[in-house]
Amino acid sequence: MRGLSEERQPRILVVDDQEENLDLLEAFLTVHDYQVIRARDGREALAQVAQAPPDLILLDTHMPPPDGFEVCRQLKLREETRLIPTIIVTTAGELESRVRGIEAGADDFLTKPVHRVELDARVRSLLKLKQYTDELENVEAVLVSLALAVEAKDPSTHGHCERLSDYAVQLGQQLALPSDHLRALRRAGYLHDLGKIAVPEAMLLKPGPLTPEEAKIVRLHPVVGERICRPLRSLRLVLPIIRHHHERWDGSGYPDGLAGESIPLTARILQIVDVFDALVVDRPYRASLSRADAAQVLQEEARKGWYDPAVVAEFLGLLNSDGGLLQAGSAAIVR
Numbered sequence: 001m002r003g004l005s006e007e008r009q010p011r012i013l014v015v016d017d018q019e020e021n022l023d024l025l026e027a028f029l030t031v032h033d034y035q036v037i038r039a040r041d042g043r044e045a046l047a048q049v050a051q052a053p054p055d056l057i058l059l060d061t062h063m064p065p066p067d068g069f070e071v072c073r074q075l076k077l078r079e080e081t082r083l084i085p086t087i088i089v090t091t092a093g094e095l096e097s098r099v100r101g102i103e104a105g106a107d108d109f110l111t112k113p114v115h116r117v118e119l120d121a122r123v124r125s126l127l128k129l130k131q132y133t134d135e136l137e138n139v140e141a142v143l144v145s146l147a148l149a150v151e152a153k154d155p156s157t158h159g160h161c162e163r164l165s166d167y168a169v170q171l172g173q174q175l176a177l178p179s180d181h182l183r184a185l186r187r188a189g190y191l192h193d194l195g196k197i198a199v200p201e202a203m204l205l206k207p208g209p210l211t212p213e214e215a216k217i218v219r220l221h222p223v224v225g226e227r228i229c230r231p232l233r234s235l236r237l238v239l240p241i242i243r244h245h246h247e248r249w250d251g252s253g254y255p256d257g258l259a260g261e262s263i264p265l266t267a268r269i270l271q272i273v274d275v276f277d278a279l280v281v282d283r284p285y286r287a288s289l290s291r292a293d294a295a296q297v298l299q300e301e302a303r304k305g306w307y308d309p310a311v312v313a314e315f316l317g318l319l320n321s322d323g324g325l326l327q328a329g330s331a332a333i334v335r
C-alpha cells in the first residue's frame, strides 16, 4: 500500500552468497541514496521479504538451494509479493539462465560483471513501475474503504463484504476459474455495492418494502458503482461483476436485463453468494435464516429461473462439503 514518496528512500534487497558481489552492488546503489538490505542466501532473502517487503530485489542465481530462480518463483507465486520488481543477475553467456529466469517470472536481467550505468537504468525504470503499482493499489484501497463505509451504514450487514469475497473466490476456484478472475471476484466482494454510496441511508435501512420510486434509485447502484471504478484499468475484470450482479438468468434482472450466459460468469458467481449471505444475516426487514433454509430459498429462486442452475448446484455442493460449511478464510491466498 505504500507509495515511494519523496521522503522515503526506495529499499532494495540484494541477494548474493558472495560477499564481494554484495559490496559492489551496495556501493553502486547507495550512491543514488537507495537503502540497501543484504541477504546471503535464498532463505534469508525470503525471510527479509516476509518481514518488510522491499521496493526491488536483485537476485543472484548461483546460490545454495533455494537458488535465485526458486526464490523468484516463490515470490511471484504469492499475491502479496508478486508485484515487487525482481531482477535476476546471471553470468554472461548463460542463455539457459535467462530462459529459467523468464519462467520464474523475473522482471528483468543483468549480466555479470554488472555495469553501473546498466544497473542504474534498470533499477530506475523498475522503481518507477513499482511506484505506479503502489499508487494504483492506494486508489483501490480508497475505493474499498468507501465500499466498507457504505456497508457500515447498515449494521446488519457487518462483515458481509469480507465473507462475500471469500465465498466468491471459493466458488470460483471450484469452477476452475483462472487466477485473474479469482482476483476480480475477491475485489468485487468488496466493491460490488459501492454504488450504494448514491442511495440515501433512509432507503438502505428502510424496514418495510420500498416504493417504486425508491426501488428505482436503489437499482441504480450497479451502474453508479461501475462508473466510479471505470477509470481504473486494474479493475477492468471487476467492472462486469459490479454492473451485472443483479441480472437474472431468465432476463428479469437489472440494469441491462441480460439473460443466461450473456451474464458474465463471475457476476453469476457473486450474485449467488451475495443472495445466500444476505439470507443468513438479520436484515432491517426480516430475521436471519439458517444455512439450510437459505439454501432452500436459493434453490426455489433458481427454479423460478433467477439464477444459473449449474452455479447454484456447485455452490450447494461446496456448502455441503467438509461438514457443510464454507469456511471463511479458506480462500485467503487470492488477494
Ligand SMILES: [Fe+2]
Pocket: 192, 193, 221, 245, 246
Ligand atoms: Fe447489489
